[in-house]
Amino acid sequence: MDEPSSPLAPLGADHPLRALPIEVTISVGRARPLVRDLLKMGPGAVMPLDRRIDDPVELYIGERLIARGELQELPGGDGGQLAVRLTEVARPQGDLT
Structure with a gap:
């Protein structure tokens, strides 16, 4: 069977x-x-984030963290298109490597 x-x-x-x-x-x-402060904002306002430009970004599917990586600009094409180079990927158990 x-x-x-x-x-x-x-x-x-x-x-x-x-x-x-x-x-x-x-x-x-x-x-x-x-x-x-949000109510005072208009076009051109700047909202600071809790991360620096070189800090890793986090990738999620739904609420689950699946990986971390670095922002990069794709070469060629129209220019200015963002991409993410993965630096850590979650294992099936959910922890990052």
Whole structure:
């Protein structure tokens, strides 16, 4: 008798789920302004973040942290397009390497 496959088993190269798009959110930092300061903001206002420009960014799928990386500009093309070079990737257990 065949054993049922585990829902966590690796997907084969031709598995249809591999073709599904997912949304990855890149977090570059957070701000915690007071409401009164937000109400004063208009075009051209600057909101400082809790990170520096060289700090790693975090990649999330939903609420789950899946990786960290560095912001980079893609060479060629239109110029100015951002990308992320991964520096740490989460293991299946959820911890980062």
